[in-house]
Amino acid sequence: MTAQRQERNRRRRRTAFIALLFGAAAAGVDLAAQAATTERLVVDRHTGLAIGGFDPVAYFTDARAMVGQPGFELSEAGAVWRFRNEGNRAFFTAHPEIYGPQFGGYDPTDVARGIAYPGNPRFWLISGQRLFLFGRAESRDAFAVDPVRVLREARQRWPGLKETLAR
Known part of the structure; x- marks a missing residue:
């Protein structure tokens, strides 16, 4: 050549x-x-599944992220939620405000900065008996260092940020 x-x-x-x-x-x-949908709850726009089809109750009962089963579904808040079993679905039905991810499934560290970045169901943490999803492992780790500060800032910004998201 x-x-x-x-x-x-x-x-x-x-x-x-x-x-x-x-x-x-x-x-x-x-x-x-x-x-990064423009929804108040992070939902896959193609499947309608909330938090990627993961069982929100399993984070509490099994202390790990577990994919829900199509046979155990529930429509709630404009999304389809999947669960591992009937008991988890019943727990969620009774208390969606406890078992559902806080800030609609958006990353609380980003919400504290005024950004709606969707959480990944594989990066999670339970703090104060509430489920939080994070977009990145680094965000989860930063949250774990000072959850009180991050939550204070996120709770201040969430109402305004939520208004910018579609209903």
């Missing part, structure tokens, strides 16, 4: 690589836009 041809191939590979990076970034932004 001639030097010119080699250089041309390198440029094409660089251009393709840059296009791939920009395409991935654009897809990532699109995915983030889908996840």
Whole structure:
């Protein structure tokens, strides 16, 4: 291969690589836009599932994130909630304000900053007998250091932030 041809191939590979990076970034932004819904409760817009189909009661009863079963569903607050069993569904039905994620499933550390960033059901923490979902492990860790401060700021900002989200 001639030097010119080699250089041309390198440029094409660089251009393709840059296009791939920009395409991935654009897809990532699109995915983030889908996840960061304009809803007051984080719901997958394609499936209608709240918190990705994870059982909100299992965080309390099993101390871990567990995917709910399609046979144990409940429609509540404009979302479909899934549960591991009938007992968990009954607990949630009786007290959705306790078992449902706080701030509609948005990351409380971001809510404290005035940003509605959806929580990931795999990054969670129970604090003060309430479930909190976080967008990143770093957010969960920052919350765990000073939950009182983060919650104070998040509770101050949540009403205004909630008003910017669709009903």
